[in-house]
Amino acid sequence: MFIKEYISEIAKATKSLWTGMRLTGHYFVRPKTVITQQYPDNRDTLKMADRFRGEVIMPHDADNLHACTGCTACELACPNATIKVITKFELTPENKKKKALDTFVYHLDMCTLCGLCVDACPTGAIQMGQNFEHSVYDRSTLTKKLNKPGSKIREGVE
Amino acid sequence: MYSLHAITHSIQDWLSARLSPVWVLMIESIIVIVLAIGLFAVLGLILVWLERKVAAHMQIRLGPNRVGPAGIFQTSADTLKLILKEGLTPDGADKFLFNFAPFVVMIVAMLALAPIAFANGFQIWDINIGVLYVSAISSLSVIGILIAGWASNNKYSLLGAMRSGAQIVSYELSAGLSILTIVVLTGSLQISDIVHAQQNGWWLFKGHIPVVIAFIIFIIAATAETNRAPFDLAEAESELTAGFHTEYSGMKFALFFLAEYINIFIVCAIGATLFLGGWMPFHIGDWAQFNHVMDYIPSSIWFFGKTFFLIFLIMWFRWTFPRLRVDQLLTLEWKYLLPISLFNLLLVTVIAIMNWHF
Numbered sequence: 396m397f398i399k400e401y402i403s404e405i406a407k408a409t410k411s412l413w414t415g416m417r418l419t420g421h422y423f424v425r426p427k428t429v430i431t432q433q434y435p436d437n438r439d440t441l442k443m444a445d446r447f448r449g450e451v452i453m454p455h456d457a458d459n460l461h462a463c464t465g466c467t468a469c470e471l472a473c474p475n476a477t478i479k480v481i482t483k484f485e486l487t488p489e490n491k492k493k494k495a496l497d498t499f500v501y502h503l504d505m506c507t508l509c510g511l512c513v514d515a516c517p518t519g520a521i522q523m524g525q526n527f528e529h530s531v532y533d534r535s536t537l538t539k540k541l542n543k544p545g546s547k548i549r550e551g552v553e
Numbered sequence: 554m555y556s557l558h559a560i561t562h563s564i565q566d567w568l569s570a571r572l573s574p575v576w577v578l579m580i581e582s583i584i585v586i587v588l589a590i591g592l593f594a595v596l597g598l599i600l601v602w603l604e605r606k607v608a609a610h611m612q613i614r615l616g617p618n619r620v621g622p623a624g625i626f627q628t629s630a631d632t633l634k635l636i637l638k639e640g641l642t643p644d645g646a647d648k649f650l651f652n653f654a655p656f657v658v659m660i661v662a663m664l665a666l667a668p669i670a671f672a673n674g675f676q677i678w679d680i681n682i683g684v685l686y687v688s689a690i691s692s693l694s695v696i697g698i699l700i701a702g703w704a705s706n707n708k709y710s711l712l713g714a715m716r717s718g719a720q721i722v723s724y725e726l727s728a729g730l731s732i733l734t735i736v737v738l739t740g741s742l743q744i745s746d747i748v749h750a751q752q753n754g755w756w757l758f759k760g761h762i763p764v765v766i767a768f769i770i771f772i773i774a775a776t777a778e779t780n781r782a783p784f785d786l787a788e789a790e791s792e793l794t795a796g797f798h799t800e801y802s803g804m805k806f807a808l809f810f811l812a813e814y815i816n817i818f819i820v821c822a823i824g825a826t827l828f829l830g831g832w833m834p835f836h837i838g839d840w841a842q843f844n845h846v847m848d849y850i851p852s853s854i855w856f857f858g859k860t861f862f863l864i865f866l867i868m869w870f871r872w873t874f875p876r877l878r879v880d881q882l883l884t885l886e887w888k889y890l891l892p893i894s895l896f897n898l899l900l901v902t903v904i905a906i907m908n909w910h911f
């Protein structure tokens with residue numbers, strides 16, 4: 396019936412509006428729910444989410460060893476040509492030539508932080524770091540060398 | 554009950570003992586103007602800050618918190634910024650009307666302030682058609698908005714102004730009808746009579762469910778008349794840039810902005826006066842003891858408390874509901890609010906005639 400529909404429509408509308416108002420009211424009376432991070436005041440205690448992607452890093456262990464074989468899979472995976480892997484040939488103890496990483500060049504200014512390189516790496520040598528304070532006065536300082544000086548590939552990583 | 558009559562009368566007597574009636578009128582007008590402008594400035598600063606704080610906390614943010622404690626001086630800083638900005642007039646605009654519109658909006662907001670009773674015996678102009686006067690004046694503000702939209706020579710401005718016109722003209726009806734319910738119950742259009750009629754309880758409680766319905770309709774219509782979300786189609790920043798004030802900058806924009814908040818204050822003050830007893834303390838029937846305790850709270854605190862409660866309610870709406878489409882807006886008014894308020898008015902009239910209210 397028309398009148399019944401009319402009234403039930405009003406009742407439904409009132410209910411849904413009240414549901415919305417209850418939610419905003421709930422947040423309003425509970426200041427603890429505020430999620431604002433007062434950066435940079437809380438710079439020392441700021442904790443980023445695990446999935447946050449700030450830059451590409453190459454972790455080195457205590458003996459200055461990394462896991463990059465110089466296979467260039469990351470370079471091929473990168474859509475922006477952000478990575479340039481420069482390789483060299485090293486002599487193994489058996490006097491055989493072996494490909495190794497010379498310089499891992501990373502252009503932070505071209506990186507979209509998509510993480511495809513991390514997925515592509517067969518040895519897990521690179522990761523997404525959490526640092527996001529990248530602003531600099533000179534753009535050229537954004538071109539970085541990710542392998543530390545004197546670092547070598549970890550034994551047993553192929 | 555403590556009344557400000559004594560103060561106002563002593564000023565009146567003091568002046569008329571020394572000066573001619575013309576000068577008394579002049580000086581009293583100046584006092585009123587200074588008070589009104591002071592009230593406007595303070596209200597603008599407080600309401601904008603309040604709005605931003607309420608909005609922030611409803612959206613789990615903090616809101617302004619850098620300028621002064623809890624960001625209380627943020628709005629003063631913003632005003633300073635607006636004063637320093639250039640008040641640009643576009644080349645294609647109708648210069649006179651363009652510069653005239655903000656003043657129309659502002660003056661209308663000022664005029665509507667006249668019959669509002671701020672406290673016991675503290676009222677600028679207690680005319681016998683107070684309620685009618687307010688509803689007549691507040692519908693004038695649409696003219697200012699239309700002038701602004703037309704004179705800007707900008708399609709967004711014009712669209713915003715037209716929407717605003719359609720909206721205010723429609724919602725005026727249900728606002729008027731819900732105001733009428735109280736007029737029917739009181740039997741007077743005078744604000745002071747309406748307030749005194751609520752001596753033994755506010756109309757919201759005395760008038761049974763029909764008055765509650767009228768109150769809800771009034772709040773909806775008031776939100777629409779002040780062009781606030783969910784009825785902010787006239788500004789609709791995501792569709793029309795800023796609607797009718799797209800082309801305004803600097804202080805001219807600030808006048809529109811201020812007028813919006815003053816209008817909110819005025820409609821909420823009217824709502825508080827009609828339904829929540831204005832400055833009348835919370836009284837229950839003839840519980841003399843209880844009523845006497847309530848009288849100790851100054852009447853101005855009651856008035857501002859109720860008004861700010863309604864303002865908070867309207868802010869709560871704004872930060873919860875999504876904006877209506879223009880056809881939904883008109884459907885809501887013409888198919889729902891208007892028939893309901895007409896029927897409701899009939900009910901209230903029966904209640905008033907049969908004396909069924911408390």
Ligand code: SF4
Pocket residue numbers: 451472473474475476477478505506507508509510511512513
């Ligand atoms: S995150 Fe994406 S854009 Fe950045 S280096 Fe890796 S693949 Fe290239």
Ligand code: SF4
Pocket residue numbers: 462463464465466467468469470480515516517518519520521
């Ligand atoms: S970082 Fe990974 S993918 Fe890139 S060259 Fe080294 S081992 Fe290959």
